[in-house]
Amino acid sequence: MQVAIAAHSGEYRDEHVKAVKDVIDGLTQCKPTILLGGYWGLMRVVADEAISRGLRVVLILPIENENIEAPKDAVIVRTGMEFRERSVVLVRSSDSLIAIGGAVGTIMEALLAYAMGKPTIVLKGTGFPTDRLELAFPDYVDDRRTSRILYVTNPREAGKLACISSGIQVKEQG
Amino acid sequence: MQVAIAAHSGEYRDEHVKAVKDVIDGLTQCKPTILLGGYWGLMRVVADEAISRGLRVVLILPIENENIEAPKDAVIVRTGMEFRERSVVLVRSSDSLIAIGGAVGTIMEALLAYAMGKPTIVLKGTGFPTDRLELAFPDYVDDRRTSRILYVTNPREAGKLACISSGIQVKEQG
Amino acid sequence: MQVAIAAHSGEYRDEHVKAVKDVIDGLTQCKPTILLGGYWGLMRVVADEAISRGLRVVLILPIENENIEAPKDAVIVRTGMEFRERSVVLVRSSDSLIAIGGAVGTIMEALLAYAMGKPTIVLKGTGFPTDRLELAFPDYVDDRRTSRILYVTNPREAGKLACISSGIQVKEQG
């Protein structure tokens, strides 16, 4: 199983580090491969925590930031593509997605997961702009209802929910 | 100048056809090249209307739907990429974007335009899920404030607003 | 009809400028839209010559070089992708391809056209590395014989040959 974790590319606080640890804790239930879009900001915390727990980590990198210093054990995928195209590869490669909190990039990754019919879990109460997504789309984004977006406050619960889904195929829609 | 128009890929009503005509009317002020992500649904109405007004039309197609019957005068770009990756090429190639109304694909295209710092105009009161975007993000999506999302009710005004911006460069952000 | 022209991204000589003029001359027979991967090196000569003859020009740009000064009349597509991914979009969008002469990038574009089953015309005797392709692959590249690569010495003939093919669909092969 492969779980994408969407997380802020910029600054974060101690409480977010704690949330990451709890999400990974919840994920140890299924021990998935963790897919991340980079190794900076909060994504770096996720990668380090996942590796320390023995989870396999794959970094799917945009061309703007592809020559980063990465952990020795991580798989590196250099997409040759800009940030948002890279996000599509990230989400498409995953069986489910957890948005730990972030800005427009993280919001788009949650919407990508919804659009592809993948289980989408958004951690709320983080103080990041992802918190606001629920105001517009409390469950589904549109009539296709490809997957229900789950907004949860408990990070460990978020990790567990991402474990429940497996073998999801990509559903196409224009 | 190149203006992307994001529009619903599925069914639409007469009022939406009227909105398209008014948007194009507003755009005749600057006579931009119109970029569209396909030639089906409401996008087809936009393409036909733009061509009938003498505007150049470019269709940036996803691999899932690249062998469509297109108008003889349109430029065809086959990205070889899935829907959402194709949307990135669409938005990145534009100087500004008008979201005429649509579902998750259109919503993501509006967010892409914001993320790239391009003038983003969202038509509201359409009955489509794009109407709900304003509830979460009434002006900016995050602290970077790369561009202000303008929600407008008047389609002709939407067209005119898209004409104001030119020579915008892509701002990168992760 | 859309014809891709693959041409050297670096330095060139007067004889290559002459060849470009003759290729465009041959193409005036069908007045296609000309697709190019950039506006530098010999590609720039092609763009300027095509525009001066009244042909529509589309520049399909890689992210490394997307903010170039382009002719006012050209359609600009910013792929957000690196050089070689951009080349795939270029070739996939075309009905046939002429390689006017170039280095590894041009060689790959000729092979892409072959792989997609598109009419592929390679100008020979240019002094560029493309001249050497015929040594390895004098007609077909492999058993699939998706299209025959035509090596021609007369640039005007190259242009005319590219006009003959139209409405080719992409043939898929792994």
Next chain:
Amino acid sequence: MQVAIAAHSGEYRDEHVKAVKDVIDGLTQCKPTILLGGYWGLMRVVADEAISRGLRVVLILPIENENIEAPKDAVIVRTGMEFRERSVVLVRSSDSLIAIGGAVGTIMEALLAYAMGKPTIVLKGTGFPTDRLELAFPDYVDDRRTSRILYVTNPREAGKLACISSGIQVKEQG
């Protein structure tokens, strides 16, 4: 270290299976992660052999064939892109490349590795069209000489040569 192995997507003979075993044997010297563009044809033989030797395998899949049955232990990357765009991601993500033999797709992957300045090893005497590449380009493809293409007859030697290169950065060229 990450090594891409380019191999035929279609039918193969016993001698090719033997070559695969020997290549992997040579690679056990550095125990790299093996990157492959699919899990069919000769690529499947490579994946199975690599996994049986304890090497980590990453499958970088094109959209045309992304829902394959893959080995449980392989990392799956769904690029959402057509065959050739997928190949760019494959090569760009690797530190060096071995072309075990194949048709136009494999030939292009070898040229991509050259174009990106990555060590490129082409196994020869396979009976596949890759054998013909040396006729045109016996060492370098063009004047940039980004990397020397090594044509070798001994598969174990090919594996060992791919181990020598590490930490190569992508060199850009148009």
